[in-house]
Amino acid sequence: MGSNLKLNDQIEQYINSHSIKLHPVQYEIIKYNETLGEIKKMQISISQCHFLHFIVKIIKPKNILEIGTFTGLSALTMSLAMDKNSKLTALDKNEETSNVAMSFFKKAKIDNKINLHVNNAIVTLEELHNQKKKFDFIFIDADKENYINYFNNSLNILDNNGIIVVDNVLWYGDVADQNKNDRLTIKIREFNKFIKDDNRVESLILPIGDGLFICRKK
Ligand SMILES: C[S@@+](CC[C@H](N)C(=O)[O-])C[C@H]1O[C@@H](n2cnc3c(N)ncnc32)[C@H](O)[C@@H]1O
DSSP states (O other): OOOOOOOOHHHHHHHHHTSOOOOHHHHHHHHHHHTTGGGGGGSOOHHHHHHHHHHHHHHOOSEEEEEOOTTSHHHHHHHHHSOTTOEEEEEESOHHHHHHHHHHHHHTTOGGGEEEEESOHHHHHHHHHHTTOOEEEEEEOSOGGGHHHHHHHHHHTEEEEEEEEEEOSSGGGGGGOTTOOOHHHHHHHHHHHHHHTOTTEEEEEEOSTTOEEEEEEO
16 A cells, blocks of 8 residues: 655645745735734645645636635635636624735735625525525535534535535544544544535545545535
């Protein structure tokens, strides 16, 4: 069996310095998040920015949905990679970080392509379903307790062949460690099993950042 390379910070830096160059406002968000202390961990990693950029460029989705926006790094990343006429709908319940995200979208002159709903995502997802809105690419990165809910609600409004990408599914590697049984590790393990057994999608996990589940609706 082929073996996988074990990444360390040095290799990660090498990879990042040889991949797509980020937009100046992406760097600004990363710098801003560094001032926030512990919660800066919420933002996606640079390698995940590269991945989201590339997959959006290849798939060319017309309507992207993001669940969990924080200060805007992932939404900005996908918006900058979208085609001219595509739109991104972003959901987050936190008014303060949503205002920060909007200010960065404006700075990058991409705010006219992003519709940010500040509310509980479960409520907004139901509204989008009732309005018969459809998406072809969905990125899930909000509270882990609701991952199964988000996934089921997302599938309802996803086109056939549409893609759902879910962040943090390796949870620092803890999901694979039988000795780690805290509440969130168990939640993510349950979510990963749910996806594995879900016949509506075909899926794979990629070890990028904290682990991404990539799911295609059959
Ligand atoms: C991990 S952060 C998202 C990081 C973001 N994708 C980025 O690249 O910076 C999770 C976000 O989910 C939001 N969130 C948590 N529970 C939520 C809920 N029930 N409805 C909407 N947003 C929620 C939080 O406010 C937080 O901003």
